[in-house]
Amino acid sequence: MKPSYRLALLGAAVAISSIVAGCGEKNQGGPRPPTEVAVITVAPERMGITNELPGRLEANRVAQVRARVAGIVLKRMFKEGSEVKEGQVLFQIDPAPYQAALNSAKATLAKAEANLTQASLKLERYEPLVKINAISKQEYDEVVATHKQAKADVAAGKAAVTTANLNLGYARVTAPISGRIGRALVTEGALVGQGDATPLALIQQDDKMYVNLTQTGAEVAKLRQALKEGKLKAASKNEAQVSLVMDDGSIYQKAGTLLFSDITVDESTGTVTLRAIFPNPDRALMPGTFVRARFQQGVNEQALAVPQQAVLRTNEGASVMVVGAEDKVEARTVTTASAIGDKWVIASGLKVGDRVIVEGLQKVRVGMPVKPVEWKPGAKAEEKPADAPADKPAGKAAEKPAEAAASAPAKAAG
Numbered sequence: 001m002k003p004s005y006r007l008a009l010l011g012a013a014v015a016i017s018s019i020v021a022g023c024g025e026k027n028q029g030g031p032r033p034p035t036e037v038a039v040i041t042v043a044p045e046r047m048g049i050t051n052e053l054p055g056r057l058e059a060n061r062v063a064q065v066r067a068r069v070a071g072i073v074l075k076r077m078f079k080e081g082s083e084v085k086e087g088q089v090l091f092q093i094d095p096a097p098y099q100a101a102l103n104s105a106k107a108t109l110a111k112a113e114a115n116l117t118q119a120s121l122k123l124e125r126y127e128p129l130v131k132i133n134a135i136s137k138q139e140y141d142e143v144v145a146t147h148k149q150a151k152a153d154v155a156a157g158k159a160a161v162t163t164a165n166l167n168l169g170y171a172r173v174t175a176p177i178s179g180r181i182g183r184a185l186v187t188e189g190a191l192v193g194q195g196d197a198t199p200l201a202l203i204q205q206d207d208k209m210y211v212n213l214t215q216t217g218a219e220v221a222k223l224r225q226a227l228k229e230g231k232l233k234a235a236s237k238n239e240a241q242v243s244l245v246m247d248d249g250s251i252y253q254k255a256g257t258l259l260f261s262d263i264t265v266d267e268s269t270g271t272v273t274l275r276a277i278f279p280n281p282d283r284a285l286m287p288g289t290f291v292r293a294r295f296q297q298g299v300n301e302q303a304l305a306v307p308q309q310a311v312l313r314t315n316e317g318a319s320v321m322v323v324g325a326e327d328k329v330e331a332r333t334v335t336t337a338s339a340i341g342d343k344w345v346i347a348s349g350l351k352v353g354d355r356v357i358v359e360g361l362q363k364v365r366v367g368m369p370v371k372p373v374e375w376k377p378g379a380k381a382e383e384k385p386a387d388a389p390a391d392k393p394a395g396k397a398a399e400k401p402a403e404a405a406a407s408a409p410a411k412a413a414g
Helices: 003-028 096-131 137-170 217-229 391-413
Strands: 035-041 045-066 071-076 089-093 172-174 179-181 199-216 241-245 256-261 271-279 290-303 305-307 312-314 317-323 329-340 343-348 355-359 370-374
Touching: 045 179, 045 329, 089 199, 096 137, 137 172, 199 217, 199 290, 217 271, 241 256, 241 271, 305 355, 355 370
Parallel strands: 035 370
Antiparallel strands: 035 355, 045 199, 045 290, 071 089, 089 172, 179 199, 199 271, 241 290, 256 271, 305 343, 312 317, 317 329, 317 355, 329 343
């Protein structure tokens, strides 16, 4: 082998070794930078204590239409499912017997009035006679008694006429309240009111709706104690508005008002009843619907809360990851009080100033150093790949000298 050829091979080998060593140094690089995580700094804030309780809707006024006199239903005078006005005629019961009773009562009254006239005239004639002893005192007393009896008969006759008029009026069954009427419970030709007040229909006034809610007595007692101790403040009238969660999860557009809370605990259920009222102008709410109502029962001026996504839940309970001393990750067990919006109110486990990790939880573990940045809702913490982007161009650049060095012997051989 020629000396020049040997020198060329030796030079190529040295060049390749140098390039490979350089690539190794660049790939090893320095220590990996800390993982970036988004955190929030715990600070007290004013938050309402919101409860969500189950209940059912009911119309604010409900009235059964009943027959107040007995008879045959001649006609139904309303459209089922329509709106009716107070006093509107709904059914016509056969009025003939009641008209006859009225006529009879009027005749009896007329007879009583005639008797009273006769008794009054007789009394007028007897009064001067008794004064001069032209008649006996007994005869005069009988005339006075007859006059009083005649007056009583007239009063009874007038009462009978009034009763007959009422019964005749009851033959026209009217709406006791305004509202929406349901289906008719009887048909034409049915005998109603025979022995009892037969139900004929149901009217519900549903332009406003009640929702009756139940809360455990223990929760009510706890809330009242917190208010008494000053831990909570009573919600103002504006804050005491109630929102309605429908059975499909949607929120009813109009806010309601809490009317009252019962003063006693139901012994059979251990619950307290609360009632709220909601406007229902478009009749979107229907009586009997199962709903859930949300409302504020108090205000915590120093609440500690974190985004719900920051709370981890396991079989052992709830916990959060915080950035502790030297920017290292620590795990904290917490107790959650209630969910308000997209936050959990923390009852214990955190203090003011703690930095809670909100985003980047999947990249960290306890004891790991991190780079905390302030969390911005809607923005995610940047994820850096394991290899720095600057390493890749270096690797690619290293390939070209290696190729050139490998081709050097071929050129030298030529």
